[in-house]
Amino acid sequence: MLDAFSRSVVSADAKTAPVGGTDLAGLRSYVSQGNKRLDAVNAITSNASCIVSDAVTGMICENTGLIQAGGNCYPNRRMAACLRDGEIVLRYISYALLAGDASVLDDRCLNGLKETYIALGVPTQSAARAVAIMKASATALIGETNSPASGGKRFRKMETTQGDCSALVAEAGAYFDRVIGAVA
């Protein structure tokens, strides 16, 4: 497993060169944006249950066949497995966001995930859709772009200092896209 720092070390070692110049500039921005990053991770972890249940609910609303007899979220046992997997995916994304590198997500979550889903008969289209909804709500929470209209009665705004979080929103979005790309 690597983080943003060890990633630059591993790539510098491949060239037998010390880490300097432009590599360090990237790491300095990680450091200077550190508090924002921790707030972003906190935005995901504090709302994890909401993000996951909302995503699975949305996925089923769009495709109600999933909870009818023979559907992949029927009965409760399989619905529970679905919620559990959503939480696991979100957890590894929060690790990747904290580390600033996707290797933990790749190594411990995505490697072999698609093959497992195919073997178990899980519809990967639906799984990808649930992750896409998680992406929408997680990035809205990180960037504080969610609105009472889209949030309904579960609307929540993180009370963090106002600032430009676009880079972190993009980074988090990239990790969600990575999951979607890996299962679809």
Place this chain on the structure above:
Amino acid sequence: MKSVVTTVVTAADAAGRFPSQNDLEAVQGNIQRAAARLEAAEKLAAGLDALTKEAGDACFNKYAYLKQPGEAGDSQVKIDKCYRDLGHYMRLINYCLVVGGTGPLDEWGIAGAREVYRSLSLPTGPYVEALTYTRDRACAPRDMSPQALNEFKSYLDYLINALS
């Protein structure tokens, strides 16, 4: 690669939980100290070649017999390899400063070093002398800020202890 963040993530993953407030605080503490580390890494990267040469010269000055026939530095090829190894050690210290832990030195420098040096019948004393010279010669604020120098010297000491 072991670092504060990967340690925190490994522990959280083993427990199957999201990163907790404790985890975030641990990462925050690491970030606060990072500025000094990155400064030291930058200065070290910039002066790596000069520093390696100085360290190597110091060790051959103290142990002049190393260049006599039959010793570890009796040909230019062997002498060059000594300088090269010192450069590798400095580079690994640069990596440690970037990561904020001894992971790179442990994994790529120290693990197995004893066995390698023994099988090649190389003395580690001269390496210690070269690194000690570097440690004692580095000074703040000429080379880097005091806090950065502190970080740099702590990794030099770690390596010296491992080779002693």
